[in-house]
Amino acid sequence: MMNVVTWTVDPIIAEIMGVRIGWYSIFFAVGLIVIGYWLITKMWQHEQLPEKWLASLFYSVVIGTVVGARLGHCLFYDPGYYLANPLEIFKTWNGGLASHGGTIGVILGLWWYSRKVSHKSILWAFDRVAVPTGIVATMIRLGNLMNHEIYGHVTDVPWAFRFITNIPAWQHGAEPIFSDPSHPTQLYEALCYLITFLLCMWLYWVKGAQKREGFIFGVFMVCVFGSRFFIEFLKNNQSAFEADMTLNMGQLLSIPFVLVGVASIVYSTRKTQSTK
Secondary structure (H helix, E strand, C coil), X not given: CCCCEECCCCCEEEEECCEEEEHHHHHHHHHHHHHHHHHHHHHXXXXXXXXXXXXXXXXXXXHHHHHHXXXXXXXXXXXXHHHHXXXXXXXXXXXXXXXXXXXXXXXXHHHHHHHHHHCCCHHHHHHHHHHXXXXXXXXXXXXXXXXXXXCECECCCCCCEECECCHHHHHCCCCCCECCCECCHHHHHHHHHHHHHHHHHHHHHCCXXXXXXXXXXXXXXXXXXXXXXXXXXXXXCCCHHHHHCCCCHHHHHHHHHHHHHHHHHHHHHHHHHHCC
């Protein structure tokens, strides 16, 4: 057998009083609540913005992310099942979050925030939230790696991974059943999102691009969802109905987000030129 990475990490770190704590939850929380909040706080201090705006922004983003990501998974990838069994939507411990749904949730949360709290344009909020979001997305994809999920097609590249396909049985003592060597697309996406994060940090802290309303947001959308579109060609389908599709659901959902990003960059550039 060729030299590949045999991935045997247990998705569950510990079980405390019957509650199972997983790597995915830890990475999600650290990215969104710890690193994300810390960066936004530094940005608020840098711009000397009202502190009372900060808590409302945090709750808008967290609630929008969690609710949107869960509803996105249920309605984009298995609507028939969840519409027939609506109570299953609330069983988040069974897994199932969609980044496109999370993005829509954040957009709606920031729309409310812009109207009711900051009274600034929604692009003003988008530009600032986009800066730490790349690192949150990176952490989520690392969580997917720990869960042995969302990996790619069979490949012979030297960095291929073999993932455990019978996680529940393995956790109860069964011998692991491994996938064929596959593209670790979780790492591909994590790397792209990390680069996007560093680019947005550079645009904000070095170039002061937040003064060009909509520019950082546009760059973020193009980079994140553009990379997602192309990486999807290497990934296994997430639902059976995608088998006969030329472009899968992840790609179809990514296209409008890329277009929104391009439109935001064009708007920002034209507005900047018109004010000179």
